[in-house]
Structure formats: C-alpha cells, structure tokens
Amino acid sequence: MASTMRSQRKIWAVVAVLAVLGLLAPHTNAFVILLITRALVLAILAMSLDILLGFTGLASLGQAAYLGVGAYLTAILGTKFQFGLGWSFLPVILLGILAGGATAALFGLVAVRAAGVYFLMITLALGQCVWGLAYRWNSMTGGDNGINLPGRPALAIDLADDVTYFYVVFVLFVASLLLLHVLVKSPFGRSLEGIRERELRMRILGYNTWLHKYLAFIIAGAFGGLAGVLWAHANGHVSPEDVVLTTSVDALLMVVLGGAGTLVGGALGAGVVVFLREYLSTLVPWWQYILGGVYVLTILYLPGGLMSISARSLLRAATSALGRAKNIDVH
DSSP states (O other): HHHHHHHHHHHHHHHHOOOOOOGGGGGGOOOHHHHHHHHHHHHHHHHHHHHHHHHHHHSOOOOHHHHHHHHHHHHHHHHHOSSGGGGGGGHHHHHHHHHHHHHHHHHHHTTTTTHHHHHHHHHHHHHHHHHHHHHHHHHHOOOOGOOEEOOOOSSSSSSTTTHHHHHHHHHHHHHHHHHHHHHHHHHHHHHHHHHHHHHHHHHHTOOOOOHHHHHHHHHHHHHHHHHHHHHHHHHSEEEEEGHHHHHHHHHHHHHHHHHHTOSSSHHHHHHHHHHHHHHHTTOOTTTOOOHHHHHHHHHHHOOGGGHHHHHHHHHHHHHHHHHHHHHHHHH
C-alpha cells in the first residue's frame, strides 16, 4: 500500500513538473526555448537508452547511431528529395522511427549475442560504422560539412515558430514517456527487469532471454530514430558531429546522472547536462572539468542518480525514527 502511494506521488510530481514546463517555457526568451527543446529531444534519446541500461542491464555506446539515422533521413528527404515539407512531417517522423528500429534490428543480430563489456564494445564499433558512413559518403551526407535543412515544415500549424515547435517536441516527449512507462510496467518490461537481475534464472523459467533483449534493442533504436528526426529540425543542420562517440557517451551519462531504471531520470539528466553545459560554457573555458566533477560526485555519492535523493532522504528519516524508537524502548 505504501509503495503504491509513493508511486502515485511520483507520478503526480512528474505531471506537475511537465505542466509547469509546458506553461512557463514559452514565456522565456528564444535561447532558453531552444535549449529546452534540445533537452527534450535528448531526453527521448536518454529514455530510449534507459530501456537497455536501466531495465535490461545492457550498457550501450552506440545510441547516437540511431539519432544519426533519423536525423540524416530527415535531412536527405528534405533537401535532396524535397520530402519532409508540408503535410509530410508526420510521415517523416514515422519513417525515422522505422529507420531507427530497422537499424537496431540489424545491429542487434550481432550485439545482443554478447554481454557485459563485449556488448559495450560491439555497440561502440557499430556506432562508429554509422559515423564513418556519415563522414565518408559525401554525395549523400555532405561529409564533414553536413546538410543544412531548408527549414521546418509547415504542418497544420507553422513549425518555423520556435514556440510552436517546442510544443510539438513537448507533446512527442510526453507521448514517448507514457509509451515507455506502459512498456516497462507490462509483463514484457517485468521480464526485462528479471533478465537484468538474473538472466540464467529467467532462462531456467523458460523465457527466451535473447528475444527479449533483441526486442528491447529494437525499441530503443526506434525511439532513438524519433529523437533524430526532432533533433534535425531543432538544429536545422545535421553533421557527423551528431553521430560521434561523445553523443552516445552523453546519453549514457544522462541516464546514470538522473537514475537508471526510472525513465524520468534520463529526462532529468538530459536537462541538467544541457543547461549546465550551455551555462558553464559562458562562464569558464574549462567547463568540461566541472561537468566531469558532477558526474564523478554523482556516481560516488548518489549511485542511484538524482532520482534517488528522495528515496535516500526517506531511508535516513526512517532509520532515525527507528533509532529513536529503540532509545525509547531502552529507557
């Protein structure tokens, strides 16, 4: 009963934060709106990685590949084939999701057969293959120069307006959060958690653990592709810099910083990283060291991420109350 009430309080807290964000963000300046939009896009990417890291126990360094697939698909369709403008914005989103999922389905045939550090290295290698393709295929990707998008599409509303586009990204972020929440609370999601805790036991119970991990890998790739489509329109430019190893590392750190296995933690980590990076870079030239220090301190003193702060506070309060009760019994 108590756990149910805590879960409900967390849900209402998330709803309240999202409501405040949706109401207040449009009243800030254009730069802050752009930062929030980028943070929401990266939050989708972080949540997609959390399906692997937090719920399945698979640490991946290749999530930037799916963001790159979705982003380059959007840019290529919008510039070389004049597709992605007008009514076709929604089809491009669907194509980005399918492209990300299809790429993950191909990569997963190799990666999911490994575990631990071997899985990490294989996903790293596969991600670098996508980066190499983006960097070398000049005729299609523009090489090191990348691709400039002609502008955001005009749906039933004008997406060229930053506030309007923020709301589009905000709605897709909320939809992604809800879908992934339903997924992790489903029997399939519970099976993933069982694989994370004790894969051998799940095999003994008759679960096809390889298939479960493979499907989780595809789902993570599909949401990564969605993030790529939104990222391309948010920046107006796609280049190999979007697919570099640093992007995958950032996504991994966002999940760890916020709290793996929480979904919301990945979104929180994305917001903290984006705003710290942009704010600190205006103050000091060595801002990377400060951000790195935040990561180290979080791992050392908050291994459960920022989302564990409330839980740790409750645990300390309960321990203190128990200690007082024992003292009362003694006296």
